Amino acid sequence: MISATDLQLTFGKGTPLENPALRGMSLTVNQGEFVTVIGSNGAGKSTFLNALAGEVLVDSGKIVVDNQDVTRLPTHKRANRVARVFQDPLAGTCENLSIEENLALAIKRGQSRGLTSAVKKQYMKQFRDSLSSLNLGLENRLGDKMGLLSGGQRQAVSLLMASLTPSSILLLDEHTAALDPKTARFVLELTEHIIATQQLTALMVTHSMKQALEVGSRTVMLHQGQVVFDISGKERDGLEVKDLLGLFEKQRGLQVDDDSLLLG
Amino acid sequence: MLSEIAFYGALETGLIYGLVAFGIYISFRVLDFPDLTVDGSFPLGAAVAAVLIMGGWNPWLATGMAIIAGMAAGAVTALLNVKLKILNLLASILTMIALYSVNLRIMGRPNVALLGEETVLTPWYELGLKFHQVPVLLFMVVAVVVLVLLWRFMKSETGLAMRATGANPRMARAQGIATGSMIVLGVALSNGLVGLAGALFAQSQGAADVTMGVGVIVIGLASLIGGEAVLTPSTVVRALIACIIGAIVYRLAIAFALNADALGLKAQDLNLITAVLVTLAIVLPGVRTKIAHRLTRKQA
Ligand SMILES: Nc1ncnc2c1ncn2[C@@H]1O[C@H](COP(=O)(O)OP(=O)(O)OP(=O)(O)O)[C@@H](O)[C@H]1O
Ligand SMILES: [Mg+2]
Numbered sequence: 001m002i003s004a005t006d007l008q009l010t011f012g013k014g015t016p017l018e019n020p021a022l023r024g025m026s027l028t029v030n031q032g033e034f035v036t037v038i039g040s041n042g043a044g045k046s047t048f049l050n051a052l053a054g055e056v057l058v059d060s061g062k063i064v065v066d067n068q069d070v071t072r073l074p075t076h077k078r079a080n081r082v083a084r085v086f087q088d089p090l091a092g093t094c095e096n097l098s099i100e101e102n103l104a105l106a107i108k109r110g111q112s113r114g115l116t117s118a119v120k121k122q123y124m125k126q127f128r129d130s131l132s133s134l135n136l137g138l139e140n141r142l143g144d145k146m147g148l149l150s151g152g153q154r155q156a157v158s159l160l161m162a163s164l165t166p167s168s169i170l171l172l173d174e175h176t177a178a179l180d181p182k183t184a185r186f187v188l189e190l191t192e193h194i195i196a197t198q199q200l201t202a203l204m205v206t207h208s209m210k211q212a213l214e215v216g217s218r219t220v221m222l223h224q225g226q227v228v229f230d231i232s233g234k235e236r237d238g239l240e241v242k243d244l245l246g247l248f249e250k251q252r253g254l255q256v257d258d259d260s261l262l263l264g
Numbered sequence: 265m266l267s268e269i270a271f272y273g274a275l276e277t278g279l280i281y282g283l284v285a286f287g288i289y290i291s292f293r294v295l296d297f298p299d300l301t302v303d304g305s306f307p308l309g310a311a312v313a314a315v316l317i318m319g320g321w322n323p324w325l326a327t328g329m330a331i332i333a334g335m336a337a338g339a340v341t342a343l344l345n346v347k348l349k350i351l352n353l354l355a356s357i358l359t360m361i362a363l364y365s366v367n368l369r370i371m372g373r374p375n376v377a378l379l380g381e382e383t384v385l386t387p388w389y390e391l392g393l394k395f396h397q398v399p400v401l402l403f404m405v406v407a408v409v410v411l412v413l414l415w416r417f418m419k420s421e422t423g424l425a426m427r428a429t430g431a432n433p434r435m436a437r438a439q440g441i442a443t444g445s446m447i448v449l450g451v452a453l454s455n456g457l458v459g460l461a462g463a464l465f466a467q468s469q470g471a472a473d474v475t476m477g478v479g480v481i482v483i484g485l486a487s488l489i490g491g492e493a494v495l496t497p498s499t500v501v502r503a504l505i506a507c508i509i510g511a512i513v514y515r516l517a518i519a520f521a522l523n524a525d526a527l528g529l530k531a532q533d534l535n536l537i538t539a540v541l542v543t544l545a546i547v548l549p550g551v552r553t554k555i556a557h558r559l560t561r562k563q564a
Contacts, residue, residue: 053438079440086434094431097424104421105428110440113421 002169002201003028007051007061009225021047022058023225029169029203033232034195036212037205038244039222045205048222049171052203054078066168080110083167085158085175092158095147099138099157102146103127106161130160134190152183156190163194170195172204188215209241221248266516266523272396274519276468278512279403283461284484285491285507286414287454292488293503294418295430295450300356300481301341304363305334305455307477309462311367314376314472323384327463334459335452337363342451346444367474375473383467399468406464410457411504418500426450458484479535486538487511489545514541 009022021044029035039045050056052063054075063071065081086092093102104118107126124142131139134156138149146154155175162170172191176184192215195202206212212219218232221244228251231239266274284302291299309330316326337359344355368374388398417423428436429446436443458480466472491510497503521537522529529537 055434055437075437076440076442079438084438091432092435092438094428094435096431097427101424105424105436105439105441108421108439113425113441115417115420115422117419118421118424119419 001029001031001067002052002065003063004048004052005062005064007048007058007063009047009051009056009058013059021225022051022061025051025061025222025225025227027220027227027230029201031201032199033218034200034202034216035204035218035220036216037203037220037222038207038209038212043222044225045222046173047225049084049173049203049205052169053082053084053171076110078110081168082171083109083162083165083169084171084173085155085162087174087177089151089154089158089178092161093146093154096145098143098145099131099149100124100127100142102157103161103164107164109161109165109167111165126164130164131157134160150183152179152187155179155183155187159187159190159194163198163200168201170200170202172202174205174207177207191215209244213239213241213244219244223248266519269396270519270523271516272400274515275512276396276399276403277465278487278515279400279407279508280461280465280468280511281480281483281487281515282407282508282511283410283457283464284480285487285511286410286504287457287461288481288484288488289503289507290414290450290454290457292485293430293497294427295447295454297342297345297430297447297451298353298356299338299341299451299454300353301337301359301363301451301455302458302481302484303477303479304360304367305337305458305477306462306465306480307367307472307474308337308363308370309334309459310466310472310476311370311376311462311474312459313463314378314466315370315372317378317381317383317467318376323382323386323467327384327460327467330459330463331456332459334462335456337459338452338455339448341455342448346447363477364474371472371474374475375471377471378467379470384464385467403464403468406460407508410460411508415501415504422449479538482535482538482542483514484511486542486545487514489542490514493545493548517541 004025004027007022007025009020011019011021025044025048037045047056051058054070054073054077057072061071062069065078070078100119104120104123107123127142128139136153136156138153138157146157149157175191176187179187188211191204194200204216213236218230219236220230221228229247284306287302291297312333313326313330316329317323341356341359344350344358345352350358385399385402388402389395391398393401418427425436425441426446426449428439429441429443433443436446462477465476487510488507489510490513491506491508492503494509494513495502495506497506518534518537521527522531
């Protein structure tokens with residue numbers, strides 16, 4: 001379980017460019033939930049995920065992961081519980097390292113690292129099996145440099161890396177946005193498959209409202225650094241994009257057009 | 265032609281600068297941390313080893329202390345960057361400048377001569393080799409041992425974490441790697457190797473001098489870049505071998521250049537030649553690919 005309570009975060013505090021990105025953001029995600037997150041540009045989605053991961057520290061509020069208060073911990077001290085896949089396919093892997101070296105880095109996520117050889121024989125079966133589940137033939141290219149792979153392949157490997165070891169939450173920030181539609185669909189299906197088979201708890205940011213409703217078990221919308229609505233279960237079933245827009249307008253008393261939400 | 269003594273002399277210094285190039289490979293290539301501390305940690309290693317040897321220490325222990333001193337200097341640079349957020353290049357310049365004073369303090373005067381003292385080389389002279397072959401043999405052994413250790417380290421869990429830190433720090437953090445600690449460890453390791461090189465240099469030259477560090481960074485870079493041009497560094501072990509080859513080729517090239525009377529070069533031109541060579545080595549690969557590009561386009 002992961003819970004964020006009343007998170008406040010202002011970028012550039014005390015400067016003319018002061019920018020409140022999180023303004024009382026609260027959200028609790030239960031074990032096994034798959035939450036999709038939507039919101040217009042600048043709503044604070046990435047900032048929220050960065051705050052959960054530890055990349056930015058909040059000004060106030062509290063973040064608890066599995067009963068441990070992690071609010072003040074830096075990224076690397078949360079990595080044992082928090083796994084993530086970035087939007088940029090180049091960001092989640094090291095291009096100069098081989099596929100097996102990247103996987104070897106990930107299999108030790110959040111654990112101490114010693115002086116024994118990083119790429120161990122006993123990992124090989126797991127590496128091969130998980131790579132072959134992608135059907136990309138990568139299981140025969142373990143020694144190839146990551147940089148030789150396409151964006152979609154790299155993103156698929158990033159997903160595998162995030163799921164090699166158990167985590168309390170998997171953070172996905174528009175991880176299919178930089179891919180062509182076909183590859184994006186492949187990576188999304190892979191995401192659903194991995195989350196379902198490993199029963200992961202996940203938070204996925206997407207710019208597609210349609211996708212947000214089709215995937216996962218719960219949808220939250222952020223606006224100006226807060227949750228404006230949060231739907232799941234029966235209420236969510238059968239909901240359509242236009243209903244979401246209606247909900248948003250009702251909640252905020254605001255007029256929003258399709259453009260500002262960039263729906264897909 | 266190069267005399268036999270000049271040839272072995274070039275090999276000897278080449279092997280020492282190979283150690284410097286290892287250090288620069290770690291900072292510049294593995295960590296992407298442009299570190300100029302080496303201009304201070306090279307004479308630091310020399311000073312520590314020379315003073316301790318003069319004080320009656322076992323030369324290998326004195327050399328070990330030189331490594332530790334170099335590591336401490338590197339750690340200072342890295343901590344200035346990691347903890348105090350000073351730009352890496354500037355942090356290293358600060359340490360380098362500070363080391364000038366430190367080195368003078370350690371030696372108590374601008375230079376310390378080691379004539380007649382027992383050094384790491386002394387026992388090897390009894391093997392019956394030619395006088396000028398001894399340092400080459402010993403330094404070759406040292407270089408190979410260091411190469412193998414570094415190679416093993418870079419393949420280890422910690423070494424891989426260090427490589428990830430330099431290549432993609434955000435990803436490294438997300439994998440739970442304390443990137444700040446990795447930078448401190450790596451820059452310390454790098455300068456430890458440079459301290460070792462300084463200690464060996466002082467022992468083979470018979471003196472430590474406070475000015476002997478001037479330009480070491482450029483020579484090390486020349487070796488690194490030259491080696492990479494000769495041997496494409498696609499793997500860690502190739503990159504490490506390239507450091508040694510680059511350093512030896514560089515020293516041989518310098519020896520030939522100084523030896524060729526027609527060129528009219530003198531020892532004091534060394535730094536100028538080095539700077540020109542480094543510039544060429546940095547620019548040439550780009551020029552080469554451009555030419556190749558043009559040629560292939562014409563064919564097409
Ligand atoms: N490092 C930063 N420094 C200053 N301002 C920032 C920083 N990161 C984000 N912001 C600002 O915080 C606000 C929220 O940004 P954030 O990236 O979280 O939005 P988002 O919901 O992810 O938007 P998008 O849909 O465009 O990805 C924006 O106004 C943004 O400009
Ligand atoms: Mg974003």
